[in-house]
Amino acid sequence: MSTAIELRGLRRDFGERAALDGLDLTLARGESMVVLGPNGAGKTTLLRILATLLRPSAGEVSVLGANLPGEAWKIRGKIGFLGHDPLLYRDLSGRENLRFHARLHGLAGDAAEERIAVLLTAIGMERRADERIAELSAGMRQRLAICRCVLHQPELLLLDEPDSNLDVEGRELAQGLIGPQSDCTRVLVTHDAERFAPEADQVLRLGIAEAGVAA
């Protein structure tokens, strides 16, 4: 099985504070990893580095065979990133936002419309898809953000607390798109260890100013 993510001595500083310091890990393609840790442990920072949104201060980072940050361009479009912000424009509707993201990822025309319709149905948002994002609740925005995240059928899913703001129905529907059966390599940041850790191939526990892996 080939390697999806390989980190060697990863370090990221913000000013004089190290958010990540000397992190090593390997994750094979198709596997899933849960990242746990207290607030400020560097979980989101790790995800943003893997997503090519943040440069490492030191260390080696390889994602889907590309060495970051130099070869980030090779893997853009292969990553589905679900962060704290839904990355949706407030003045556009959910469907317009998804069309916009589809076009950025090279999907257009009937193929894009079909994919968007499938996702909206899967996440239970087909009836509210034409309302502006500003008029939707946080949970509905999160549902649409999940659609955006998987719209281009990425190879690697980077999920930062994907259940945020979701109700019970939303959590169940989201599992169909970003759960273990999605066949993607997954890195999932969560505070809900009981729910997600049992289904993960690896569990990474980050602490403040230090890092380590617990299998």
Added chain:
Amino acid sequence: MTPSRVAFAAILGKDLRAELRTLQSLPAMALFAVTTFVIFRFGLDRTSLSGSMASGVLWATLLFASLLAINRLFVAEREEGGFDAIRLAPIDRSALFAAKGAALLVYLSVLELIVVPIFFVFFLDSATALLPLAAVLLLANFGLAATGTLISSMAVNSRARDLLAPLVLLPLVIPLMIAATSASEPLLAAGGVSYDRFGTWLLVLGLYDLVFLLVGYAVFDFLLED
């Protein structure tokens, strides 16, 4: 890799759709410009202007009105995650620079379609200068769009962006304003339209546009890095 023209059209279409829906920039720009003309009319106590005075009033007003749009150009990308979405997509980031510049160009052109005729009604006796003035406006708009997009993308990540953008932009557009006012001055002269050194100043405007389009294209990728 998504073709740049597709990304350009997607980003420009998104911006224009959002502006049409919310009208956050254009009405404010137009209202500002018309109010400024009224202030000049009563402040200068003149019912007609010509030459350098007319040219100065027109360009000062258009420049400060454009700042309203420049300040807001990247706000949605900053506050609603557009920068991250674009950095995650397999596109050439210069498509964002081109699309934002084109959006600003559209805003400036629409603004001028509204307020320049009002300027002529307020201050000028004849509209014969309108056609050659359109060439000056178009070339100056390209320069303002290129410089404004570049500075706006730099300022948007600062907490003092409303202050920073004008402070950095205004010195940079001094050459553009000198060329635009100098090209417009003979067109708005009291004795009728004159083309004294008109071609020279158009050439200066074109060179300014070219320089800042190339600078923007070259450095924009770096501005999007963390």
